[in-house]
Amino acid sequence: MVLKTLEVLGALHGYGIARRIEQISGDLLAVNQGTLYPVLLKLEQEGVIESEWGASENNRRARFYRLTREGRKQLQVEAQDWQKTAALIGRFFAAKAEDLS
Amino acid sequence: MKHFRRFFTRLFNSATMRARDERLEEEIEEHIALRTAENIRGGLSPGEARRQAILKFGGREAVKEDYRAQRGLLFFDNLARDLRLAIRMLRKSPGFTIVAIATLAMAIGANAVVFSVLNALILHPLHIPQAESFYGIQHGNEPSSYQSYPDYLDLRERNRSFDDIAAYDAALAGLDTGENPSRAWIFLASGNYFDVLRLQPFLGRFFHASDEHGPNSAPFIVLSYAFWHTNFHDDRGVVGRVVQVNKHPFTILGVAPPGFHGTLVFFNPGFFVPLVNQEQVEGVNDLNARGKRFIFMTMGHLKQGVTPAQAVADLNSIGSYLERTYPEDDEQRTFTLNRPSLYGDYLGKPVRAFMTGLMLLSGLILLAACANLGSLFGARAADRSREVALRLALGASRARILRQLFTEALLLSLLGGALGLWGSFVLLGALSNWQPFSRWPMQLPVNPDANVYGVALLLTVASGFLFGAVPVRQVLHTNPYEIIKAAPRGVVGGRITIRDLALVVQIAICALLVTSSIVAVRGLLRSLHSDFGFDPESAIVADTDLSMSGYSGERALQMQKRMIDAVAAIPGVQSVGLIDWAPLVSGGAIDTTVFTDAATDFRPSNAAAKPYMYGISPEYFHAARTGLLAGRTFTWHDDENAPRVAVINQEFARRLFGSAANALGGYFKTPDGTRLQVVGVVENGKYQSLTENPSPAMFLPFLQSPSTQTYLVVRSDRDLAQMAAAVRSTMRTLDPSLPVYMGPWNQELATTLFGSRMAAITLGVMGAIGAMLSITGIFGMAAYSVSKRLRELGIRMALGAQRKEVLQAALGRAFKLLAVGSTAGLLLGILASRVLSAIVYQATPRDPVVLAGVVLAMLSLGLLAAWIPARRALAIDPAILMREE
Numbered sequence: 001m002v003l004k005t006l007e008v009l010g011a012l013h014g015y016g017i018a019r020r021i022e023q024i025s026g027d028l029l030a031v032n033q034g035t036l037y038p039v040l041l042k043l044e045q046e047g048v049i050e051s052e053w054g055a056s057e058n059n060r061r062a063r064f065y066r067l068t069r070e071g072r073k074q075l076q077v078e079a080q081d082w083q084k085t086a087a088l089i090g091r092f093f094a095a096k097a098e099d100l101s
Numbered sequence: 102m103k104h105f106r107r108f109f110t111r112l113f114n115s116a117t118m119r120a121r122d123e124r125l126e127e128e129i130e131e132h133i134a135l136r137t138a139e140n141i142r143g144g145l146s147p148g149e150a151r152r153q154a155i156l157k158f159g160g161r162e163a164v165k166e167d168y169r170a171q172r173g174l175l176f177f178d179n180l181a182r183d184l185r186l187a188i189r190m191l192r193k194s195p196g197f198t199i200v201a202i203a204t205l206a207m208a209i210g211a212n213a214v215v216f217s218v219l220n221a222l223i224l225h226p227l228h229i230p231q232a233e234s235f236y237g238i239q240h241g242n243e244p245s246s247y248q249s250y251p252d253y254l255d256l257r258e259r260n261r262s263f264d265d266i267a268a269y270d271a272a273l274a275g276l277d278t279g280e281n282p283s284r285a286w287i288f289l290a291s292g293n294y295f296d297v298l299r300l301q302p303f304l305g306r307f308f309h310a311s312d313e314h315g316p317n318s319a320p321f322i323v324l325s326y327a328f329w330h331t332n333f334h335d336d337r338g339v340v341g342r343v344v345q346v347n348k349h350p351f352t353i354l355g356v357a358p359p360g361f362h363g364t365l366v367f368f369n370p371g372f373f374v375p376l377v378n379q380e381q382v383e384g385v386n387d388l389n390a391r392g393k394r395f396i397f398m399t400m401g402h403l404k405q406g407v408t409p410a411q412a413v414a415d416l417n418s419i420g421s422y423l424e425r426t427y428p429e430d431d432e433q434r435t436f437t438l439n440r441p442s443l444y445g446d447y448l449g450k451p452v453r454a455f456m457t458g459l460m461l462l463s464g465l466i467l468l469a470a471c472a473n474l475g476s477l478f479g480a481r482a483a484d485r486s487r488e489v490a491l492r493l494a495l496g497a498s499r500a501r502i503l504r505q506l507f508t509e510a511l512l513l514s515l516l517g518g519a520l521g522l523w524g525s526f527v528l529l530g531a532l533s534n535w536q537p538f539s540r541w542p543m544q545l546p547v548n549p550d551a552n553v554y555g556v557a558l559l560l561t562v563a564s565g566f567l568f569g570a571v572p573v574r575q576v577l578h579t580n581p582y583e584i585i586k587a588a589p590r591g592v593v594g595g596r597i598t599i600r601d602l603a604l605v606v607q608i609a610i611c612a613l614l615v616t617s618s619i620v621a622v623r624g625l626l627r628s629l630h631s632d633f634g635f636d637p638e639s640a641i642v643a644d645t646d647l648s649m650s651g652y653s654g655e656r657a658l659q660m661q662k663r664m665i666d667a668v669a670a671i672p673g674v675q676s677v678g679l680i681d682w683a684p685l686v687s688g689g690a691i692d693t694t695v696f697t698d699a700a701t702d703f704r705p706s707n708a709a710a711k712p713y714m715y716g717i718s719p720e721y722f723h724a725a726r727t728g729l730l731a732g733r734t735f736t737w738h739d740d741e742n743a744p745r746v747a748v749i750n751q752e753f754a755r756r757l758f759g760s761a762a763n764a765l766g767g768y769f770k771t772p773d774g775t776r777l778q779v780v781g782v783v784e785n786g787k788y789q790s791l792t793e794n795p796s797p798a799m800f801l802p803f804l805q806s807p808s809t810q811t812y813l814v815v816r817s818d819r820d821l822a823q824m825a826a827a828v829r830s831t832m833r834t835l836d837p838s839l840p841v842y843m844g845p846w847n848q849e850l851a852t853t854l855f856g857s858r859m860a861a862i863t864l865g866v867m868g869a870i871g872a873m874l875s876i877t878g879i880f881g882m883a884a885y886s887v888s889k890r891l892r893e894l895g896i897r898m899a900l901g902a903q904r905k906e907v908l909q910a911a912l913g914r915a916f917k918l919l920a921v922g923s924t925a926g927l928l929l930g931i932l933a934s935r936v937l938s939a940i941v942y943q944a945t946p947r948d949p950v951v952l953a954g955v956v957l958a959m960l961s962l963g964l965l966a967a968w969i970p971a972r973r974a975l976a977i978d979p980a981i982l983m984r985e986e
Contacts, residue, residue: 013128013131013135014128014131015131015135018132033132033136033157033158033159034129035159035164035167037164037168038164041168060131061127061131062128063124063127
């Protein structure tokens, strides 16, 4: 989710990411927004995103996260994986008893 | 790859923890500020907006904690924290820390020293390539390796198991470089010596088999590196220089590599000379004498794929060929293989046994130290049981607490190990530079190498885990509710615990060491005052070899007479005697075979006895104070024109003639068939070593059996140092080019006493370490039991118990253990003394002094250890104690 957000919106600070996820999930995902930061750190350590200081909307120092090339690659891989998985699960749900007989 | 990168980033982050904390703080602030702004835009009041923002963000500390775990390496962060706590804890109890570190340092240091010596002497003695396939050839029937030159050539040419076989003999030679004539120990080596060892020269070249063309054809010298360093001051121009060896010109070919100092690990020859030049160096040519076994050792690399057993079979077949072909010279030619560095089994076996024993002992000491520290650690953990319980109650995992304890243990053991290693490093450095005998070029190269460091580290970590593991069970079984509810209670019980057993074992080891060291010291003292068959007090031995200055035959004899006369004329000299090998001094004694008068077959197996043989001047017995029991000693008329005569000792007389009285006037024969008449009988003595059984010896007049080897025994009641100076200047006026060596006779016995002295010192040191360990052990146990039972003791005192009863209650157990342990140790010591008696003269534990000494030592040890706990027990004030509860 984080990666996709960054891909769509480009460089973004932590709050922006949280906000975006909130908007898209439509408050279905009611997690504490604080938990986002350890995840960001982990992704940065893995080298799929990078970060630098910049100025936020209200002109304060904020850390902006951006997707790296490696990150884009991983996003593609994971997107494919997810689509495969989703398609597979979808087929299971679509299958009716008579289809098998 | 991904994980790898994360690991390093995290490692880096661990180091820069604080700076990164601020980054998170800032991000969180920003997040909340943005949210607040948005909430305000959504119509909330500023206060409510901020509250909502914070609520939405969630648990701030939890996020931080999570973030930290994600960012750094939890393991290292915790380790750092544990370390800090451990250091704080240890600094809080400096007494415990010092005792623990000192104990460990001693135990680990002792192990490092012993292991380094083991490593240098037995595991990696020779620094030559492929040392594992390098073997010496030893006789099958006795631990010796000497060969004659013709036999050596046969072995070399006929065997199919060795790549090649080299031979060497050690000799003393006079070296004259144009300045100060000096004498040096050298190796007479076969031409292929360095090639067999697969060595490359440091400078110049070595001599090779191709340089040998018959007797005295290769007047070449290869210097050892150390000799080059000290005598030629690293002068690279020495190659090609001509120097005088025993007045013969020799050319210096090259210098051997630094790590190489001959093929005996403890003996450092100054230089190497080809064996074919024996005549120039030793004054005799034995290259064709099959019966003269003057070569010290032969050795070589086994061919690839040949096992030692195959090689032995091969050698034995050559041996039986030699027996068949040369029956008069070669008997019992069977062989085994050995490691040449300690002269095969002769020294190798006892040294190996002794070192193995020592290693075992020091291992036990380390074990005892661990047991001790373990019990101290256990006691500390028990004292901290409330702290542990509290931490458990607050949610710490047991693993986390154990890790803290292990960190503390490992920190202690690493500190102790480092200190011990440093100490052993210093000690080994001194040991390596130590030359126990001025007369012999003996040195033990025992500097620690990577093996030693590895073993020390291993032992350190292992012992840390070992004693750190003692409180594990305690922690695992801690029930926080129980402990916090109740005050710590003493365990009162008669149960024998593992801790008690450990203490008993260690007291037993200590008692064993104390017993052995007292036995060794007693034996040493006794051997210093035992009956040598001569009196080494207030006498000087001056020795030289006349062949080093070119004397031989009649000229040597004349020179010896002049020396005796000149030295006897020095004021203060009571008597002067000449002998060709001073007993117990020269390190070896020449033995020969003798036959009864009736014998006609002079094969060694027909010999009636194998006595030591000495050539002496008429005055010798008087100067040496050897008691003449019957008959006469020699006169100056017993020369080459007079009938051949001999003086024999009691043992000789007993073996050949039955008694001293029968011996007088009797005849016996030497291997060349010469008849000798016995004219006198003297007391028995010690000739080669102090532990030897009474051995036969015979003395011949030096006029009838000349030798250039000359020892002058100078007896005087004046100051020996002054006397030595006077003797030296007298000798110089006779011939300034003659290298003379001298010293007080009793000090010259150092060689013979070396083994027992070393054994006594080592055992003494080990005993001291053992004693200290026992003290800490008993102290720890007694202190623990007193502190655990303070309340009980207080109640007893309040109820009117006497001091004696209190002490008994507090310390009775410790002393019971001490008694059991000491008895066991003493018994073991008595058994161990059998081993010791091979090294130390008359070592026997059946000696009231030894028994009393051990009991006294162990008792005072116990008193010393129990002193402080006893004082503490007696100082209990029941009133104060009760109030505390």
